[in-house]
Amino acid sequence: MKTYFVSFISFTLIFIGCKSNNNLKSNASEKSLPDKFIVVLGITQDAGYPQIGCQKECCKAFWDGKEEKKHVVSLAIVDRKANKYWLFEATPDITSQMQTVQSYLPTEDFSPDGVFITHAHIGHYTGLMEFGIEAMGAKAIPVFAMPVLDSFIRSNGPWSQLVVMNNITLTSLKADSPVVLSSSINVIPFKVPHRDELSETVGFKIESAKMKVLFIPDIDKWEKWDRDIVEEVSKVDLALLDATFYKNGELSGRDMSKIQHPFVEETMAKFSSLPDSIKSKVMFIHFNHTNPLLKKDSPEKKEVERNGFGVAEERMVIEL
Numbered sequence: 001m002k003t004y005f006v007s008f009i010s011f012t013l014i015f016i017g018c019k020s021n022n023n024l025k026s027n028a029s030e031k032s033l034p035d036k037f038i039v040v041l042g043i044t045q046d047a048g049y050p051q052i053g054c055q056k057e058c059c060k061a062f063w064d065g066k067e068e069k070k071h072v073v074s075l076a077i078v079d080r081k082a083n084k085y086w087l088f089e090a091t092p093d094i095t096s097q098m099q100t101v102q103s104y105l106p107t108e109d110f111s112p113d114g115v116f117i118t119h120a121h122i123g124h125y126t127g128l129m130e131f132g133i134e135a136m137g138a139k140a141i142p143v144f145a146m147p148v149l150d151s152f153i154r155s156n157g158p159w160s161q162l163v164v165m166n167n168i169t170l171t172s173l174k175a176d177s178p179v180v181l182s183s184s185i186n187v188i189p190f191k192v193p194h195r196d197e198l199s200e201t202v203g204f205k206i207e208s209a210k211m212k213v214l215f216i217p218d219i220d221k222w223e224k225w226d227r228d229i230v231e232e233v234s235k236v237d238l239a240l241l242d243a244t245f246y247k248n249g250e251l252s253g254r255d256m257s258k259i260q261h262p263f264v265e266e267t268m269a270k271f272s273s274l275p276d277s278i279k280s281k282v283m284f285i286h287f288n289h290t291n292p293l294l295k296k297d298s299p300e301k302k303e304v305e306r307n308g309f310g311v312a313e314e315r316m317v318i319e320l
Contacts, residue, residue, distance in 0.1 A: 035081045039101065041097040042097060043313065045249075045286055051112075054289055067136055078092050083105055091126075091127045092123065098110055107112065115143045118201055124218075128143065132161065138168065144189075146173050157201075170208075186313065190204075195220070210319065211320050212236040213237065214233065217285060218264065221261075222270060233281050237281065238318060247263050271309075285313060
């Protein structure tokens with residue numbers, strides 16, 4: 001497996017392997033991108049980075065010019081030959097994220113060929129509003145959602161207006177049943193335990209002839225899932241896993257035992273005795289603004305990489 005990092009401005013391309021950057025090329029053109037790929041469009045928890053109202057050092061670093069803005073977690077599948085793309089999550093940052101995807105395609109039509117949504121928390125579906133008549137005025141963009149989420153969107157404004165005005169067309173997903181995007185790409189939703197006030201929650205497995213990628217941006221503790229995360233990771237080539245918080249105690253003044261996300265330290269411990277060939281498949285994503293893995297050169301980020309795991313970066317491209 002290869003991943004690629006693409007600069008949006010200069011289209012400088014860097015090729016790196018799963019575990020190292022020994023095979024590195026710079027100053028390659030945008031044309032060097034693969035025909036089909038996944039691009040990481042965002043890496044943060046729902047509220048982004050910096051987070052509204054945050055006066056802590058973590059967000060002050062952005063206002064002081066020491067850190068760059070990070071977008072809310074999202075992926076896109078891009079098929080350059082077919083001139084199509086599919087979004088995963090409709091985030092509050094969808095405007096700039098769609099602009100990024102557009103830079104890879106020749107068409108002037110910004111409309112995605114589909115949007116897959118994991119659940120009804122603010123960072124994952126509220127970007128749908130940008131398809132409405134007050135903004136894009138989109139025409140029948142397919143939105144793939146599980147049954148409870150489908151019903152929630154149809155039954156609650158302003159989202160229901162998107163359906164009535166035909167800005168979006170809802171397609172109900174079924175757990176563990178593949179959605180065929182093309183002759184070589186399937187997307188399979190699977191249910192995961194999470195804080196499901198408004199809808200169920202799913203992860204997605206993206207499969208091509210070359211790659212299998214697991215995407216689980218939100219989940220409760222691994223022990224609450226009816227599947228074994230180690231076994232699931234062993235079946236794929238890359239796993240983008242929930243890393244909302246790095247460790248217990250990260251949020252001062254809050255009882256983190258009531259926050260069910262698996263801490264990065266817990267996930268690393270679960271995989272610690274496994275060979276590097278398995279650990280190197282794990283790439284962390286969905287970082288809270290307090291998570292030190294957001295920082296360029298944090299000791300925690302270096303520790304994660306020393307332990308054989310990866311940290312997702314925006315504009316990272318994974319060939320399919």
